[in-house]
Amino acid sequence: MKWRLKIAGLTFLGVVLLVLGRLFYWQIIRGEELQTSARNQYMSGSRILAKRGGILSSSGDWLVSSADSFLMYAQMTEITDDARTIANKLAPLLVDDPSDKQNLLQKAMELEAALLRVDVVWLPLARKLNSVTKRNIEALAIRGIGFDLEEARVYPEASSSAHVLGFVGKSDEGRDQGYFGLEGYYDLLLAGTNGYLERESSAIGMPLLTGEERGTSALGGVNLITHINKSIQLLIERRLVNGIEKYEAVSGNVIVIDPETGGIIAMAAYPSYDPGKYFEYGDMYFKNPIISDAFEPGSILKPVIMVAGLDSGEVSPETKCDICDKPLKIDKYEIGTWNNEYHADSTMAEVIQHSDNVGMAFVGQKLGADRMYDYLKNFGFGSLTDIDLQGEASPKIRERGKWGDVDVATASFGQGIAVTPVQMVMAITAIARDGVMITPQVVGKLSQGDWEENIELKVGERVISEKAANEITQMMVTAASEGEAKWTADVKLKVAGKTGTAQIPVAGHYDDEKTIASFVGFAPYDQPKFVMLVTLREPQSSPWASETAAPLWYGIAKEMMRYLD
């Protein structure tokens, strides 16, 4: 009897130990893994997309907005139809023009090739589909084809303002990221912060109210309200393209600034690209030449050097140039005028009016190398302007103390020194502002819902006296109305301006035929409403700015005044 009890006891003990062992295995050894697996079964999580902020013009019109778009994918394990059938069904809905048979066939072949892959279980088939296309595809009820919500940028003006706006591409991690222009510079503010929601759900995805729930709501991106005037922006783009065609130039750009605020009213460069289809263009199109391309400014730099001479007291408007009767020899170099005409005893006002290189070399010599360098630095050359656009670059100017006599002379009329268009226009803006620098800004306000915040103006230092600024303004008024571009001038616009025809340095010397034609100026000169720089690269109809950039400048200015009054 006793041994039976013992066997029964041992059996029970064995069973208990077995159960305990098994419990130990499930609870302790595989506990964490099973816990995760169970949590995945009843916890459902979703990412809440933060809407990227929009970019608006000064009047509140959209330049860029965000909209829902969809990524179409194939869940390969659930596909039942054959690849060709699916491809033939989808292709007509994914091409711009289904009547273009060649394009349609190519799309169908691409899809079929993708769907025949055996090494993947999930395959993205098309991105940035709009909701109409998505609905049409869903109506086909193809098993294994699904959609993920994404965000797309909407550009109501298509390629307009491309260089100002930049575009939204993908980062290394596959998330949306702004590149170039405002999209790049304000990426963090525009992007906002995605939210998430994680909670317990039933097998059919129904939320269990008694279960655990955690998450944060999405914080949408901030809207940027720019200084851009949409009408003027479209105007300068249209005029620029017409001008490039008319004067047979390789490229060109226009920048318009409000001298009171430093706000960029309009900015356009051509060739350009469509930010909505940025992937169809090469990298060379993305760079904004106005903020990143260096060029020798030529005669449009003369007002800056002249005002430095006036401010320093080395010259006055009445000072006579006693070396202007013939070409100037410095070392082995000879400096002549653009038209080989020499005006003995020209006053400084006449030097600007005639765009006299020898007269400018005279001013340069009076200033001296170090003072010229200091003035150029104070006017912002050789430094970033800190414009709120991604991709700004600044060419270096020769170091202080390393300027030879020839360097001083050539820099006086804008050769041997490189600047960017935005640096150039900001220097002239300082003259229009009676001698006080200001930082250029594209964005004037940030907004989100009812919240709005103005971006403060960044007024810089006074770089020249008000008197000197007024004197050079008068010289620029005479240059505009009596200089070589007088034929195109419109006195009623009250323009203070200067033409510039710069030779292009190629492999250590200046090209004989290629020029960069520019016109910079502001109007009305007594109460400036805008400062504008027009630059045309290698115009073929005429190399001279007075016959290319100047008429384009006046054409834009005349039409633009309608929007500024």
Place this chain on the structure above:
Amino acid sequence: MRFRNTKLEVEQKKSNVVRRLTIFLGGIAGVLVVVTVVVSVGYASKGSELMIVEREISKLTTENGEIEEQIVRLTSVSNLVEGIEETDFIDPENIEYLSSDLAQGQDIIAKLP
């Protein structure tokens, strides 16, 4: 005899108390079970309602986005200009400005009374 009867009465009373207690506790348990079932069903239906509301919100948000996108596209000045040009309205080739003195309404310009 009297003692025996008393013992039986006590046992009967005990038995009654136990029965009543059992019925009472059973009743409470029953009520709790019913409440639990009702509350669970209630929560489940609320969860279902929440899911319906969330789907409705999502649908409305999508529609709202689509309408906003349409509005953005319709504000296109470029498209407007194209439309205007198609109806033969064109920008003036050349704009003439009066001088600022004239524009400020000097006597040279006739004024309406």
